Amino acid sequence: MRKLLVTGGAGFIGSNFIQYLLGRKQEIELLVNLDLLTYAGNLENLKSVEHDPRYCFIQGDIRNRALVRKLFDEYGFDTVVHFAAESHVDRSIVEPELFLTTNIVGTQTLLDVAKNYWKIHPEDKYSREYRPGVIYLQVSTDEVYGALGRNGMFTETTPLAPNSPYSASKASADLIVRAYHETYGLPVNITRCSNNYGSYQFPEKLIPLMIHNALYDKPLPVYGDGMQIRDWLHVKDHCAGIVAVLEKGEVGEVYNIGGNNEKANLEIVRQILKELGKPDSLITHVQDRPGHDRRYAIDNTKITTHLGWKPSYTFEQGMAETIRWYLDNLDWVEHVTSGEYQKYYRKMYLLDT
Ligand SMILES: NC(=O)c1ccc[n+]([C@@H]2O[C@H](COP(=O)([O-])OP(=O)(O)OC[C@H]3O[C@@H](n4cnc5c(N)ncnc54)[C@H](O)[C@@H]3O)[C@@H](O)[C@H]2O)c1
Numbered sequence: 092m093r094k095l096l097v098t099g100g101a102g103f104i105g106s107n108f109i110q111y112l113l114g115r116k117q118e119i120e121l122l123v124n125l126d127l128l129t130y131a132g133n134l135e136n137l138k139s140v141e142h143d144p145r146y147c148f149i150q151g152d153i154r155n156r157a158l159v160r161k162l163f164d165e166y167g168f169d170t171v172v173h174f175a176a177e178s179h180v181d182r183s184i185v186e187p188e189l190f191l192t193t194n195i196v197g198t199q200t201l202l203d204v205a206k207n208y209w210k211i212h213p214e215d216k217y218s219r220e221y222r223p224g225v226i227y228l229q230v231s232t233d234e235v236y237g238a239l240g241r242n243g244m245f246t247e248t249t250p251l252a253p254n255s256p257y258s259a260s261k262a263s264a265d266l267i268v269r270a271y272h273e274t275y276g277l278p279v280n281i282t283r284c285s286n287n288y289g290s291y292q293f294p295e296k297l298i299p300l301m302i303h304n305a306l307y308d309k310p311l312p313v314y315g316d317g318m319q320i321r322d323w324l325h326v327k328d329h330c331a332g333i334v335a336v337l338e339k340g341e342v343g344e345v346y347n348i349g350g351n352n353e354k355a356n357l358e359i360v361r362q363i364l365k366e367l368g369k370p371d372s373l374i375t376h377v378q379d380r381p382g383h384d385r386r387y388a389i390d391n392t393k394i395t396t397h398l399g400w401k402p403s404y405t406f407e408q409g410m411a412e413t414i415r416w417y418l419d420n421l422d423w424v425e426h427v428t429s430g431e432y433q434k435y436y437r438k439m440y441l442l443d444t
Pocket of ligand 1: 098099100101102103104105125126127128129130131132133151152153154173174175176177178179193197230231232233261283284285286287288293
């Protein structure tokens with residue numbers, strides 16, 4: 092029976108993960124979702140589990156050491172799955188400091204509290220003995236590897252070469268996780284996943300943004316030539332990959348998670364327009380963002396061969412399901428795109444100039 096601390100569980104992937112886990116895994120005794128509820132966190136995402144007796148929500152900041160320590164004391168976690176982060180590259184370009192404190196200091200706070208709580212002899216700095224079965228899983232991203240040229244793929248041994256403040260903060264966090272494993276023997280795993288799509292994604296990210304605009308016949312802002320290539324994975328396949336690592340991963344290892352599904356942004360935008368029966372003339376090319384990586388691609392050989400995970404969705408099936416979800420949940424889209432979002436949107440795509 093596992094007792095989990097999930098951070099950032101009100102965000103896109105975290106909320107999908109909580110629903111996935113509580114829906115499939117009976118051996119979960121307790122799951123506490125610690126989330127600050129920034130603009131990206133939304134408790135509406137978790138309506139289906141809010142009455143599950145195993146589930147508990149705490150609004151709070153991962154950088155609040157006293158709070159994190161109190162939660163460990165109160166609930167006795169044996170597992171941490173750390174999603175909470177500032178996650179949007181565009182925002183990191185205008186507000187890098189927030190990314191450093193949340194993504195780096197927040198991660199170090201969690202690691203430190205987990206180490207002190209799980210260590211059998213916390214006062215002995217040479218001891219590397221921990222309570223049996225404990226694990227800290229860091230949810231990271233393929234963006235830590237930087238950009239690829241036309242060929243090649245990221246493997247787990249590709250050197251880290253992040254290009255944006257967001258990816259640099261995630262790479263820094265990964266290195267701190269590694270250091271806690273090497274220095275203190277803390278049982279950890281890191282997963283590095285490619286771009287996710289699916290339900291509950293905040294409409295600042297490519298796919299929900301384009302669906303939202305197309306639905307209302309608004310221009311679809313495409314950065315530069317739109318030929319930036321990403322390796323897309325359905326969020327439920329990402330969740331299944333994380334569970335595979337929790338259940339079968341070798342302690343201390345990094346696992347890439349990707350769907351072998353490279354698509355250019357423009358191709359995706361055209362597919363959305365086609366599915367919604369809207370004209371390509373809605374596409375509007377806007378100035379590219381600084382430091383925009385051209386291509387990411389994940390080599391998923393390690394997780395597929397060592398842990399037996401593989402993606403279950405084809406992109407066509409996943410996209411059709413995702414578009415249907417946004418059409419069926421227009422209320423959700425309306426709520427999250429009101430107020431502050433409108434200001435942000437105009438600023439990002441230079442619509443006020
Ligand atoms: N979205 C992707 O395609 C993708 C791909 C690979 C990896 N990741 C990683 O997965 C994780 C989740 O990504 P997402 O897309 O769901 O992000 P998201 O922005 O949708 O959600 C982030 C959540 O973290 C919470 N949060 C932010 N700061 C916090 C703090 N200080 N304390 C507590 N909670 C805080 C927010 O309220 C929100 O609920 C991130 O670590 C991200 O780097 C994302």
